[in-house]
Amino acid sequence: MSVLITNIGELTTNVPERDAVPQPGAVPGPPLVLSGAALVIDGGRVAWTGPASRAPAADQLVDAGGRAVLPGFVDSHAHLVFAGERGAEFAARMAGQPYQAGGIRSTVAATRNATDGQLRANLRRLAREMLSQGITTFECKSGYGLTVADERRSVVIAGEFTPEVTYLGAHVVPPEFEPDPAGYVELVCGAMLAACAPHARWVDVFCERGAFGRDEAAAVLAAGMAAGLEPRVHANQLTAGPGVQLAVEVGAASADHCSNLTAADVDALASAQTVATLLPGVEFSTRHPYPDARRLLGAGATVALATDCNPGSCFTSSMPLCIALAVREMHMTTQEAVWAATAGGALALRRADVGHLGTGASADLVMIDGPSHAYLAYRPGVPLVAAVWRAGQRVV
Ligand code: NIG
Ligand code: FE
Numbered sequence: 001m002s003v004l005i006t007n008i009g010e011l012t013t014n015v016p017e018r019d020a021v022p023q024p025g026a027v028p029g030p031p032l033v034l035s036g037a038a039l040v041i042d043g044g045r046v047a048w049t050g051p052a053s054r055a056p057a058a059d060q061l062v063d064a065g066g067r068a069v070l071p072g073f074v075d076s077h078a079h080l081v082f083a084g085e086r087g088a089e090f091a092a093r094m095a096g097q098p099y100q101a102g103g104i105r106s107t108v109a110a111t112r113n114a115t116d117g118q119l120r121a122n123l124r125r126l127a128r129e130m131l132s133q134g135i136t137t138f139e140c141k142s143g144y145g146l147t148v149a150d151e152r153r154s155v156v157i158a159g160e161f162t163p164e165v166t167y168l169g170a171h172v173v174p175p176e177f178e179p180d181p182a183g184y185v186e187l188v189c190g191a192m193l194a195a196c197a198p199h200a201r202w203v204d205v206f207c208e209r210g211a212f213g214r215d216e217a218a219a220v221l222a223a224g225m226a227a228g229l230e231p232r233v234h235a236n237q238l239t240a241g242p243g244v245q246l247a248v249e250v251g252a253a254s255a256d257h258c259s260n261l262t263a264a265d266v267d268a269l270a271s272a273q274t275v276a277t278l279l280p281g282v283e284f285s286t287r288h289p290y291p292d293a294r295r296l297l298g299a300g301a302t303v304a305l306a307t308d309c310n311p312g313s314c315f316t317s318s319m320p321l322c323i324a325l326a327v328r329e330m331h332m333t334t335q336e337a338v339w340a341a342t343a344g345g346a347l348a349l350r351r352a353d354v355g356h357l358g359t360g361a362s363a364d365l366v367m368i369d370g371p372s373h374a375y376l377a378y379r380p381g382v383p384l385v386a387a388v389w390r391a392g393q394r395v396v
Contacts, residue, residue: 002042003392004058005069009371011037012070013049014343014356033335033373039069041363044392049357067386068372070338072136072364073319074345074355077256077277079168079310080126080161081119081154082144084110086311090285099238099286100210103312104144104172111144111154120157126309127161129317133383135307136364136390137345137354141204143168148192155199164349166202167229169193170220172211185216189223202253203229207243214242221250230350236260237282248272254304254348259283259291270299275348278340279308280325281316293330304344305337320376320384327377334374363392 011034038055040048048056089103111119123140130138140162142154151169158165169188177184193203203224207217211234221231231250235243237257244265247255255269256277269276276296283290296303305322308314316322319341326337346355353362367387368375375384388396 002058003060004040004055005062005064006038006052006055008037008064008069009066010035010068012373015358041392044363046357046359046361046363066371067367068370069365069367070373071342071355071357072366073134073341075135075138075306076304076345076348077306077308078138078140080123080140081158082107082111082311083114083118107144107311108146112150123161126317132396133318134366134385134388135319138162139164141166141168143171146174148195151192152195155196159199165200166204167196167200168204170205170212188220193223193227197227197229200229202232204232206234208237209239217246248274253350266295266299269301275302275304277304277306277348279306281314281322282308284325285314290329293332302347303340304348305340324377324380334377338373363389365389
């Protein structure tokens with residue numbers, strides 16, 4: 001059944017208009033948005049976009065009433081397989097305690113003690129939260145199990161909800177391996193990887209002081225890639241360490257966080273395919289300085305925005321919040337922020353079928369209660385998502 005959404009106040013397609021409305025001989029141009037637009041969904045795909053006045057007929061008609069429509073958000077960084085919560089840690093942090101990577105261990109203990117059913121129910125709730133806020137594609141990491149069995153069940157459960165499953169056995173060294181971190185890296189690259197690789201697409205490592213150093217991180221990524229996984233890296237979150245350079249060297253799809261960059265890091269990202277994924281919810285929730293998005297954009301790097309939803313450093317599932325922070329705190333334009341949360345996220349996941357509304361794309365779209373995409377930052381904290389379609393199905 002085809003669906004025509006018409007009377008769209010502003011349609012963000014993320015593709016040049018010439019692709020959205022094929023017009024032989026038209027001068028190629030980069031307009032990102034159409035006003036007074038319409039969009040046709042057919043077979044779960046975008047079948048047509050263009051001026052409402054020229055829209056073809058369809059089986060079902062939806063009147064957007066002048067609201068804005070944009071691609072579903074693509075959240076390329078989330079840690080959703082966990083149990084427990086760390087509200088007290090957050091409160092202590094807001095009262096002056098520092099954020100430390102070691103806080104991850106308390107979630108590890110809770111996760112190990114949880115049943116599969118509890119982990120699944122928590123993930124289902126968070127996935128639902130994300131969808132209701134317009135996230136139609138999300139990545140999900142393991143990394144709170146840190147035993148062979150607990151990492152394996154983490155990637156298996158994640159795979160019940162998304163194809164973008166990331167093996168993050170190298171999140172932190174668990175307490176039982178404190179005296180033997182090299183032994184833990186060996187496990188991550190050996191038996192744990194063998195148990196997880198069949199259920200994951202990606203391998204990730206938290207390259208940071210207090211987590212894994214350059215050589216350890218390089219070993220984890222090399223082992224993961226040898227097992228057929230594609231690399232992505234937690235890089236330069238707390239310190240200007242070696243993570244970004246390593247990510248670029250191994251051809252990672254994404255270097256995530258990028259909150260502390262040297263000039264050489266910016267140059268490396270600007271001249272590589274590796275996407276710089278910024279996670280401003282983390283800086284908001286840890287009261288750290290925001291990443292320098294303008295410097296990255298000015299240098300020509302590709303920037304994505306993601307939630308990093310996790311129980312420690314940032315417990316938000318709201319991409320609109322991240323967009324608002326990127327605009328207000330990181331000086332991204334509203335268009336840059338929306339692009340980064342859609343097309344940027346898709347590039348960070350190497351997905352060509354999502355993050356845009358070109359003809360043939362997955363019909364993943366968000367309608368907001370406002371006439372333009374700018375409302376996502378202009379009306380911070382307001383539940384603006386009026387409707388969501390995923391693969392052509394109305395889901396919110
Ligand atoms: O992306 N950086 C490492 N991992 C998470 C934090 C996880 C936690 O504190 O539980 C992050 O911020
Ligand atoms: Fe993370």
